[in-house]
Amino acid sequence: MSGRVGDLSPQQQEALARFRDNLQDLLPTLPNADEYFFLRWLRAQNFDLQKSEDMLRKHMEFRKQQDLDNILSWKPSEVIQLYDSGGLSGYDYEGCPVWFDIIGNLDPKGLLLSASKQELIRKRIRVCELLLRECELQSQKLGRKIETVLMVFDMEGLSLKHLWKPAVEVYQQFFAILEANYPETIKNLIVIRGNWKQELPKFVSPDQLPVEFGGTMTDPDGNPKCLTKIKYGGDVPKSYYLRNQVKTQYEHTVTVARGSFMQVENEILFPGCVLRWQFASEGADIGFGVFLKTKMSEQKQEGDMVEVLPIQRCKAHVVPEDGSLTCLKAGVCKSCRIHWSRLPPYGREMSLLPRLSRLPSFSCSRGGGGSLCKLLDPVAAGGTGFRMLGLGSSPWVWVTGQRGILESGIHSLKPQTQLLGTPYTALNRLRDR
Structure with a gap:
């Protein structure tokens, strides 16, 4: 059966x-x-x-x-709308939506230099939700259940640039999300190269295929590529590159020595708030994750926290990381930690945007055995709410030197200062092993 x-x-x-x-x-x-x-x-x-x-x-x-119930109302950034490929061309012989993914003409490096990994993945998740809605609309239209999608991957023009490791990792992460959250939704996956013009009409009627792919469908103006339906990607102009755009906005940096780490906590007051993070690094990638703190102790041990967002590698030295998640519980603490697994010759530098909506900014310089850090007034973060928990009641950011020496930093945030805001205690941790 x-x-x-x-x-x-x-x-x-x-x-x-x-x-x-x-x-x-x-x-x-x-x-x-x-x-x-x-x-x-x-x-x-x-x-x-x-x-x-x-x-x-x-x-x-x-x-x-x-927040997938509202993701269809979310719009990705301009560069993704213009240069990320893909589109719905029509329907196959059984009425299932046909989605084209134009891989060969995509500029993966340009996209990752112009948008965050999370935004690119979120855009793909939005496509999944869009296709599920299209299945429902088709079911209502045809009077029978449509629950699968035919996907066409156009690999024409595939080259070594598409094997750039950060881009491959994004696709790996997306396909893991697809497998875990959208099971049994792909009817056929057709990879185009070779005799594709003979194969596609076996699955899709010619009037539902653009002329570009062997069909008869064109745009109203006669364009054979059906640009009104399918985005074909293309090289991303360097003017979109985030590294070039935001570098001048960084006012403060952190240089963390081997074995050092920093912690930031953010208290969540009610469920449904969005926790957001933005950061960049110099020299190499870093790991980032979000954890729920289960014990209100001064020591932030992993055993006292529940993993919410698994630690994953972020190419923050390539493009600034910008991500968020919706907090589901109130009255508890969340922790997000950033750490390094490799060390450049002189430590690692990390920059935090002064315009963060959920995280404060730091100014740190390297000391004799570790780093000296300063927490800047987070009012510039938009009044979204930050309470720093460090040594005792002092809202200091701190790092541990390579010999285990705890060095407290200089702070410019008044003790006991607390802004209204997010419901989690978000712990950002920068670590070099």
């Missing part, structure tokens, strides 16, 4: 009923609660109830953190 509606074995039918019962608490918040939706998650895990439930619950956490 295929495990689809109308083709279930007795065991699969029983598993479906039990699966729905186990998820009664989630039913009001699910994007869809019909049999088709539940069976997608069951098929993805071969009808293993526990694995399917865990997968769906993690997806619902992901939906809340990424």
